[in-house]
Amino acid sequence: MATEGSIERPRADDAGLSTESARAEQIYVAPQWKLMWWKFRKHRMAMVSGVVLIVFYLAAIFCEFVAPYDPESFSTRYTLAPPSRIHFFDTEGNFRGPFIYGTKRERDPVTLRPIFVEDTSVIHPIRLFSPGQPYKLWGIFESNIRLFGIDAPIEEQGFFLLGADRLGRDLFSRIVYGARISLSIGLVGVFLSLILGIVLGGISGYYGGVIDNIIQRVIEFIRSIPAIPLWMGLSAALPADWPVVWVYFGITVILSLIGWTGLARVVRGRFLALREEDFVLAARLVGSSEMRIILRHMVPSFLSYIIATLTLAVPGMILAETGLSFIGLGLRAPAISWGVLLQEAQNLRSVALAPWVLLPGAAVVISILSFNFLGDGLRDAADPYAR
Amino acid sequence: MLQYIVRRVVLMIPTLFVISLISFAIIQLPPGDFLSSYVAQLRAEGDAIDAAQLAALEEQYGLNQPVYVQYWKWISGILLRGDLGRSFEWGKPVSELIWDRIGITMLISLLTILLSWAIAIPAGVYAATHQYSIPDYLMSFISFLGLGTPSFMVALVALWVGLAFFGVNISGLFSEQYIDAPWSVGKVLDMLSRIWLPVVVLAIDNTASIIRTLRANLLDELNKPYVETARAKGVRETVLIWKYPVRVALNPFFSTVGWTLAALVSGETLVSVVLSYQTSGPLLLRALTSQDMYLAGSFILLLSTLTVIGTLISDILLAWVDPRIRLEE
Numbered sequence: 001m002a003t004e005g006s007i008e009r010p011r012a013d014d015a016g017l018s019t020e021s022a023r024a025e026q027i028y029v030a031p032q033w034k035l036m037w038w039k040f041r042k043h044r045m046a047m048v049s050g051v052v053l054i055v056f057y058l059a060a061i062f063c064e065f066v067a068p069y070d071p072e073s074f075s076t077r078y079t080l081a082p083p084s085r086i087h088f089f090d091t092e093g094n095f096r097g098p099f100i101y102g103t104k105r106e107r108d109p110v111t112l113r114p115i116f117v118e119d120t121s122v123i124h125p126i127r128l129f130s131p132g133q134p135y136k137l138w139g140i141f142e143s144n145i146r147l148f149g150i151d152a153p154i155e156e157q158g159f160f161l162l163g164a165d166r167l168g169r170d171l172f173s174r175i176v177y178g179a180r181i182s183l184s185i186g187l188v189g190v191f192l193s194l195i196l197g198i199v200l201g202g203i204s205g206y207y208g209g210v211i212d213n214i215i216q217r218v219i220e221f222i223r224s225i226p227a228i229p230l231w232m233g234l235s236a237a238l239p240a241d242w243p244v245v246w247v248y249f250g251i252t253v254i255l256s257l258i259g260w261t262g263l264a265r266v267v268r269g270r271f272l273a274l275r276e277e278d279f280v281l282a283a284r285l286v287g288s289s290e291m292r293i294i295l296r297h298m299v300p301s302f303l304s305y306i307i308a309t310l311t312l313a314v315p316g317m318i319l320a321e322t323g324l325s326f327i328g329l330g331l332r333a334p335a336i337s338w339g340v341l342l343q344e345a346q347n348l349r350s351v352a353l354a355p356w357v358l359l360p361g362a363a364v365v366i367s368i369l370s371f372n373f374l375g376d377g378l379r380d381a382a383d384p385y386a387r
Numbered sequence: 388m389l390q391y392i393v394r395r396v397v398l399m400i401p402t403l404f405v406i407s408l409i410s411f412a413i414i415q416l417p418p419g420d421f422l423s424s425y426v427a428q429l430r431a432e433g434d435a436i437d438a439a440q441l442a443a444l445e446e447q448y449g450l451n452q453p454v455y456v457q458y459w460k461w462i463s464g465i466l467l468r469g470d471l472g473r474s475f476e477w478g479k480p481v482s483e484l485i486w487d488r489i490g491i492t493m494l495i496s497l498l499t500i501l502l503s504w505a506i507a508i509p510a511g512v513y514a515a516t517h518q519y520s521i522p523d524y525l526m527s528f529i530s531f532l533g534l535g536t537p538s539f540m541v542a543l544v545a546l547w548v549g550l551a552f553f554g555v556n557i558s559g560l561f562s563e564q565y566i567d568a569p570w571s572v573g574k575v576l577d578m579l580s581r582i583w584l585p586v587v588v589l590a591i592d593n594t595a596s597i598i599r600t601l602r603a604n605l606l607d608e609l610n611k612p613y614v615e616t617a618r619a620k621g622v623r624e625t626v627l628i629w630k631y632p633v634r635v636a637l638n639p640f641f642s643t644v645g646w647t648l649a650a651l652v653s654g655e656t657l658v659s660v661v662l663s664y665q666t667s668g669p670l671l672l673r674a675l676t677s678q679d680m681y682l683a684g685s686f687i688l689l690l691s692t693l694t695v696i697g698t699l700i701s702d703i704l705l706a707w708v709d710p711r712i713r714l715e716e
Contacts, residue, residue: 217398217401217402221402221405223646223649224402224646224649224694224695224698225406225649225691225694225695226649226650226652226653226656226690226691226694227649227650227653228653228654228656228657229652229653229656229667229671229686229687229690229691230409230687230691232656232671232672232675233410233413233416233675233683233684233687234413234416236675236676236678236683237413237416315535319537322537323537323539323657326539326657327657327660327672328672328676329672329675329676342540342543345543346661348546348550351543351546351547351550352547352550352551355547355551358540358543358544358547361537361540361543361544364537364540365532365535365536365537365540366535368534368535368536368537369531369532369534369535372531372534372535373531
């Protein structure tokens with residue numbers, strides 16, 4: 001478990017040796033993190049998921065830039081407008097790059113429902129880095145350059161990649177903004193659970209005995225009561241007049257108060273296994289302090305397991321936030337999270353007329369699946385010596 | 388065996404005590420006491436409340452007294468008289484509102500467990516014995532999808548599919564004529580014809596995780612020498628698989644069946660809200676949003692208590708089946 005070994009570099013291309021033995025030697029001298037990386041790379045789904053998550057998180061970090069519109073800008077002309085169809089060839093068959101036609105709102109003569117008709121005489125090309133509504137990135141940098149957009153302002157012509165909601169707001173922009181809260185709440189929540197899990201799981205596994213017994217009973221207790229009713233009760237108690245940021249942290253604390261148990265079990269398991277290892281005994285014999293043994297010797301050797309478990313714990317947090325916000329007990333509008341966006345889908349009329357209001361759910365499913373695959377890959381890679 | 392049961396029951400007592408503390412805390416959490424909101428509500432409706440009645444209520448719930456006295460009055464009322472307090476929104480004792488709904492919630496959860504076992508055990512065994520075959524990949528894919536999709540999303544999509552493609556509204560647990568009708572054979576049949584939807588929706592999630600665990604456990608077992616020995620002895624393959632390794636591989640999640648129950652009751656809450664079922668979820672949600680705290684607290688208390696008791700029963704059954712568990716420690 002030599003983390004110090006990471007300074008050495010495997011002499012990979014020595015004299016162009018690409019034979020079996022060179023490969024074997026490469027493995028022999030490779031530092032542990034490199035073995036993990038090799039093993040991880042073999043897990044195709046985990047690699048793909050990793051890329052997907054990087055894209056998602058980049059979009060969440062730079063959401064002001066990625067979203068073509070301000071999430072609150074609305075236009076009643078586009079109530080429940082369907083996703084804009086992107087064309088490449090105009091009516092004469094000429095290649096024009098990606099563009100959309102102008103849309104006109106008409107009424108269906110039979111049902112009298114509003115329908116949106118394309119006007120093929122007006123062409124709005126889609127451009128990268130096009131100027132749009134002004135915004136402040138992270139509330140600091142002012143700009144009006146957006147990742148992509150069309151040449152007309154929303155009042156003239158809306159461009160809805162994923163359709164518009166009941167108030168005529170661009171759903172894609174709102175999903176991108178929602179990613180900032182929904183994806184970060186998973187990380188913050190898991191971070192809080194990590195602290196609780198490592199402290200309590202560590203104490204439980206390291207000292208054992210009565211303390212271990214008590215902590216194990218507490219974990220069993222927490223896991224044996226239904227979480228969502230309890231979460232509902234606790235989050236309903238958050239005062240309704242709290243600002244969004246407070247509610248956000250309130251919800252994260254509530255989620256992690258229950259979410260730490262899985263992590264604590266993993267930490268305890270590793271501690272129990274490592275406590276008996278020779279290198280821990282050796283460290284104790286040369287007189288290292290308890291704290292040093294734990295932090296310098298034990299933690300590095302199960303860090304990879306912790307990271308894998310953490311990754312697998314994130315989806316639960318995202319799901320919980322989505323569920324609570326969805327039923328109206330979590331974050332509330334004007335905050336934008338995927339769960340808040342899904343509230344729209346509670347209205348059956350909206351869903352029937354405009355199934356795209358379910359799309360924030362697709363964002364939830366994709367990110368949860370990605371975290372699951374990534375976590376699976378990491379867990380396999382965490383023990384590179386296993387076959 | 389008796390000793391094991393006694394030990395488990397004794398261990399359950401502190402758990403139940405903590406559950407009651409948490410439920411009581413939830414009742415107490417909203418600002419102001421419920422009585423003042425009750426009085427305000429009565430005034431808003433134009434009813435006068437006389438001082439004697441007010442004093443009687445105050446005495447009954449121990450208001451203006453320290454918290455522990457209030458807790459004691461509350462819990463002793465439940466234990467001795469089955470009095471769960473009053474729902475101010477409905478103007479009825481909580482116990483009149485709650486039992487039907489909790490019963491249906493538990494029924495849905497139990498049916499879900501049975502359905503997901505019926506699907507997942509054969510599927511998991513097949514996936515493990517035919518590793519890397521096409522059905523194995525297919526099942527892995529489906530179970531990953533099942534794990535990634537929150538149940539309430541599945542319920543939403545089911546609602547949409549029903550409405551958009553079949554033109555039927557599948558929400559609601561009863562047909563219209565039965566909603567307010569008293570229980571009868573017709574009502575039960577009507578419910579059973581609709582209850583499969585939440586059961587299937589919830590089972591997807593649960594089945595997915597069982598298939599994955601079972602497959603992983605069984606793959607570990609299949610390489611062990613005892614399997615080889617049995618095979619060398621000439622035991623037929625099907626008998627061999629089902630008689631030895633499957634039983635070992637099933638153990639870990641039989642022992643966590645209580646957590647499954649908790650997770651199902653949890654999931655059922657949200658699914659029912661989406662499907663507007665007359666179970667505990669929607670009523671709990673409504674009680675929480677209107678701060679009808681005795682109703683909300685009672686739901687949390689009873690759902691948790693029943694889950695813990697369910698866990699106890701499953702543990703006892705397990706110990707009865709598997710001697711290793713009752714002889715542990």
